[in-house]
Amino acid sequence: MNYKDIANLIFPDVTLTVEDIFKRYPKRNLKEGQCVTRFAPSPTGLVHIGNFFQAFISYNLAKNSDGVLFLRIEDTDRKREKTEAKKVLYDVLNKFGLEFDEYQTLDGKDIGDYGPYVQSQRNDIYRVFAKKLVEEGRAFPCFCKKTDGKEDVLKLRESKFIDNDEREYDPCRDLSYEEIKKHIDNGESFAIRFKTKNKGDERIKFKDVIKGELEAKANAKDFIILKSDGTPPYAFAHAVDDTLMGTTIVVRGEEYIASTPAHIELFEALGFKLIDYCHNPLIYKLNEQGNRRKISKRYDPESNMMFFVENGYPNDAVYEYLLNMINSHFEIWRKNNPNLNWREFKFKPNEITTVAPIFDLVKLNDISKNIIATYSGEELFEKWRHWAEEYDKPLAQILNKERDKFVKVCQMDREGKPKPRKDIYDYKMMKELFHYFFESPKPIFEEEDKAKELLRSYLENFKMPSSNEEWFNDVKVIAGNLGYATDNKLYKENPDAFKGNIAKACEFIRLALTGEKDSPTLFNIIEILGEEETKKRLESCTK
RNA sequence: GGCCUCAUGGUCAAGUGGUUAAGACAUCGCCCUUUCACGGCGGAAUCAGGGGUUCGAGUCCCCUUGAGGCUACCA
Numbered sequence: 001m002n003y004k005d006i007a008n009l010i011f012p013d014v015t016l017t018v019e020d021i022f023k024r025y026p027k028r029n030l031k032e033g034q035c036v037t038r039f040a041p042s043p044t045g046l047v048h049i050g051n052f053f054q055a056f057i058s059y060n061l062a063k064n065s066d067g068v069l070f071l072r073i074e075d076t077d078r079k080r081e082k083t084e085a086k087k088v089l090y091d092v093l094n095k096f097g098l099e100f101d102e103y104q105t106l107d108g109k110d111i112g113d114y115g116p117y118v119q120s121q122r123n124d125i126y127r128v129f130a131k132k133l134v135e136e137g138r139a140f141p142c143f144c145k146k147t148d149g150k151e152d153v154l155k156l157r158e159s160k161f162i163d164n165d166e167r168e169y170d171p172c173r174d175l176s177y178e179e180i181k182k183h184i185d186n187g188e189s190f191a192i193r194f195k196t197k198n199k200g201d202e203r204i205k206f207k208d209v210i211k212g213e214l215e216a217k218a219n220a221k222d223f224i225i226l227k228s229d230g231t232p233p234y235a236f237a238h239a240v241d242d243t244l245m246g247t248t249i250v251v252r253g254e255e256y257i258a259s260t261p262a263h264i265e266l267f268e269a270l271g272f273k274l275i276d277y278c279h280n281p282l283i284y285k286l287n288e289q290g291n292r293r294k295i296s297k298r299y300d301p302e303s304n305m306m307f308f309v310e311n312g313y314p315n316d317a318v319y320e321y322l323l324n325m326i327n328s329h330f331e332i333w334r335k336n337n338p339n340l341n342w343r344e345f346k347f348k349p350n351e352i353t354t355v356a357p358i359f360d361l362v363k364l365n366d367i368s369k370n371i372i373a374t375y376s377g378e379e380l381f382e383k384w385r386h387w388a389e390e391y392d393k394p395l396a397q398i399l400n401k402e403r404d405k406f407v408k409v410c411q412m413d414r415e416g417k418p419k420p421r422k423d424i425y426d427y428k429m430m431k432e433l434f435h436y437f438f439e440s441p442k443p444i445f446e447e448e449d450k451a452k453e454l455l456r457s458y459l460e461n462f463k464m465p466s467s468n469e470e471w472f473n474d475v476k477v478i479a480g481n482l483g484y485a486t487d488n489k490l491y492k493e494n495p496d497a498f499k500g501n502i503a504k505a506c507e508f509i510r511l512a513l514t515g516e517k518d519s520p521t522l523f524n525i526i527e528i529l530g531e532e533e534t535k536k537r538l539e540s541c542t543k
Numbered sequence: 544g545g546c547c548u549c550a551u552g553g554u555c556a557a558g559u560g561g562u563u564a565a566g567a568c569a570u571c572g573c574c575c576u577u578u579c580a581c582g583g584c585g586g587a588a589u590c591a592g593g594g595g596u597u598c599g600a601g602u603c604c605c606c607u608u609g610a611g612g613c614u615a616c617c618a
Binding site: 040041042044074076077142191192193211214215216217221223224226227228229231233234238252253254255256257258259260279281282284286292293294324325327329331332334335353354355356357358360362363365366367373413417418419420421422423472475476488501502503504505506507509510516517518519520521522 | 554556568576577614615616
């Protein structure tokens with residue numbers, strides 16, 4: 001069999017050699033321990049948290065080793081590609097501030113020496129390597145089509161039990177030059193299949209950086225390396241690109257473990273050095289029945305990274321939560337280093353969890369609360385405003401117009417306090433949380449007469465307080481005169497002797513000013529509302 | 544069906560043959576307190592089941608069970 005002639009027959013246009021290509025992609029000059037990692041998403045129109053999780057692991061591996069992180073767009077599957085999808089991807093990456101050392105800009109400019117960083121622009125490269133495999137008898141053209149009365153063959157191929165016997169019936173595996181020429185002269189399209197050397201009973205061992213040594217059946221399938229449209233499926237593109245681009249460690253989901261033996265045989269056939277794999281677990285959700293299921297874009301808004309952006313979670317909160325999912329050494333580190341940025345935290349790939357974690361929004365919220373609690377009032381205000389500019393325009397207008405007031409709102413129980421409030425986990429919730437600073441409340445009193453009496457007296461004696469202590473003393477005097485207990489111990493001993501305790505009196509004032517039974521310290525609220533507005537609200541409750 | 548991965552409280556998990564089985568979130572109780580939030584103290588709660596190996600097993604081996612993945616001209 002003259003494989004060289006066959007190769008020239010099916011790739012007449014390919015004149016470059018593998019050596020020519022390698023000249024274009026010189027080996028990277030790396031120091032010991034330096035990692036080259038990549039994020040290789042296909043543009044689907046959204047960035048799934050599972051994918052971002054991988055990107056983030058890659059990012060850490062690269063940064064922690066002073067290595068390289070590049071972005072490669074895997075858009076070989078035309079059916080899946082959507083217009084705008086790439087834009088969405090870049091937008092999300094940008095919003096999260098995930099920076100790449102090498103990538104292609106949206107307008108098609110390659111940054112870095114190993115481009116193009118978009119697979120659909122690399123077809124000529126894949127063809128050179130496919131041709132080489134054909135030349136060496138390690139790949140063959142396959143003319144099988146579903147419309148061709150060959151359903152039985154396709155079924156065999158697709159069946160679960162392909163072994164050596166069945167392969168003998170493969171109509172394309174050992175076609176002669178003449179037979180191939182006939183097919184081509186007929187104008188038939190074809191795919192290129194890899195020709196495995198295995199028979200189906202071989203075993204193979206390989207290392208995974210997270211899981212350690214793995215063992216599986218060796219590949220025994222003649223899988224496609226070039227589709228009939230000339231583009232490569234994942235496996236082939238992965239082998240060629242990651243080799244040429246000098247990737248040292250591939251981070252991918254654990255769904256790829258099963259196909260790793262196929263990738264290894266491909267690498268060997270191509271004469272490529274094997275690359276380290278890091279198969280990370282998928283992210284799950286708990287359903288109503290308490291079973292775990294894959295987090296899905298259909299049912300779980302938080303599976304889409306835009307969820308966190310649109311709700312106004314700080315990026316750092318999302319990152320820290322991810323880090324927490326990757327391994328909980330982080331949490332201990334965080335506790336010991338409360339003031340360091342998470343970027344200072346170094347983890348090794350073998351410390352990444354082997355267990356598929358369940359996404360826990362409550363935990364994320366807790367992390368987020370702690371992070372937001374570290375912001376100054378001014379900082380919080382700016383972040384809130386910045387978020388509103390994009391996701392709540394009317395709110396942004398108000399914040400811009402009444403800047404001073406809302407900076408003060410953001411400063412409440414925050415600045416100068418050793419134990420700041422921790423009740424905000426995203427910017428979206430703030431408008432509702434502080435609704436009484438945007439509009440007059442509509443309080444509902446359970447004991448209306450009592451409330452009116454107290455509020456009337458408070459309003460009559462009202463003077464702007466200059467400190468919390470002063471304010472509280474004023475309330476004590478006024479409430480005390482009306483028969484409220486100013487000493488809680490006395491009240492507890494004999495509650496019937498009083499109209500209520502100070503807490504009760506405060507509740508009436510709080511309701512009048514905020515419409516809520518719970519709020520930050522009233523003194524702060526009065527200070528922000530100002531004398532006029534405070535009196536107005538009190539008065540409207542006395543009628 | 545075949546092949547593969549995984550298994551510690553409700554959740555995230557530490558743990559690499561000898562521990563009273565860390566810690567965090569959630570939950571419950573108490574304290575602080577003008578409410579909330581914060582903070583402090585405390586409680587309840589875990590090694591999926593069964594066999595081995597060993598003086599000794601959460602940890603090593605086998606089986607079972609459960610969960611998940613792959614088995615495409617998707618990635």
